[in-house]
Amino acid sequence: MPEPHLLTSGLVDVALGENVKIVEPCNIYGCRLGDDVFIGPFVEIQKNTVIGARTKVQSHSFICEYVTIGEDCFIGHGVMFTNDLFKNGHPDPNPDHWGRAQIGDHVAIGSNATLLPVTICSGAVIGAGSVVTQNITEKAIYAGNPARKIRVLD
Numbered sequence: 418m419p420e421p422h423l424l425t426s427g428l429v430d431v432a433l434g435e436n437v438k439i440v441e442p443c444n445i446y447g448c449r450l451g452d453d454v455f456i457g458p459f460v461e462i463q464k465n466t467v468i469g470a471r472t473k474v475q476s477h478s479f480i481c482e483y484v485t486i487g488e489d490c491f492i493g494h495g496v497m498f499t500n501d502l503f504k505n506g507h508p509d510p511n512p513d514h515w516g517r518a519q520i521g522d523h524v525a526i527g528s529n530a531t532l533l534p535v536t537i538c539s540g541a542v543i544g545a546g547s548v549v550t551q552n553i554t555e556k557a558i559y560a561g562n563p564a565r566k567i568r569v570l571d
Contacts, residue, residue, distance in 0.1 A: 426461075434470060451488065469522065483517040483534070490520060493528035493545065500534050530564075540570060 426444035434452035439445065443456055447464025450456070454468050457476035462468070466480055469488035474480070478496040486492070500515040501508055509515065516534020520526075524537055527545030537543070537553045544560030544567070553559060558567045 430464075440476075457494075475528070482512060483515060484520070485518070486520040487522035487524065487539065489523050491525040493526055493530065495529045496526050497529075497531045499532065502533065542570065 426442050428439070428443070429446040431445055431447070432449040434450055434454065436452060437450050437454045439456040440458040442458060444461040445456065448462050448466040448468070450468050451470035451472065453471045455473040456462070457474060459477045460474055460480070462480045463482045465482045467485045468474065469486055469490065471488055472486055472490040472492070474492040475494040477494055478492055479498060480486070481498050481500045483500050484498050498518055500518070502516060503509070518532055518534050519536040521537055521539030521541070523540050524543070526532070526543040527547065529545055530543050530547045530549065532549045535549050535552050537549070538556060540556035541553050542558045543549060543564060544558065546562070547560050547564040548562040549559070550563040555566065555569065557569045559565060560567050
């Protein structure tokens, strides 16, 4: 019987700020985590990603390449970021074609939300289970599939 090639998860080539807390198991590589960041268990953070100071990423979240998350953000359980939109009907192996996501400061993203490569302004709130398909430019609460503005915030 053939033996599988087993790969291990862990931290590889991660630039860490001060007082970063990571709950194992996680798969985190080629990224930068700011001061006082918290990463829950079963999280994957891929290369070319930046997570700002004091941001919390809860369990089972996936942060793909080319995501920048600001400071003091909350990423709920099971949040999924995407970067390849399958524009040709299949995965695109060329990262130059992948989208980028930019999340401002003080953004809260509820559990099980899915984010396409979008920009979200500082102070926005994304409801649990929402699918964000468009840029968010106004500080407000957004929810649904696709996510729509529910209420403006002060």
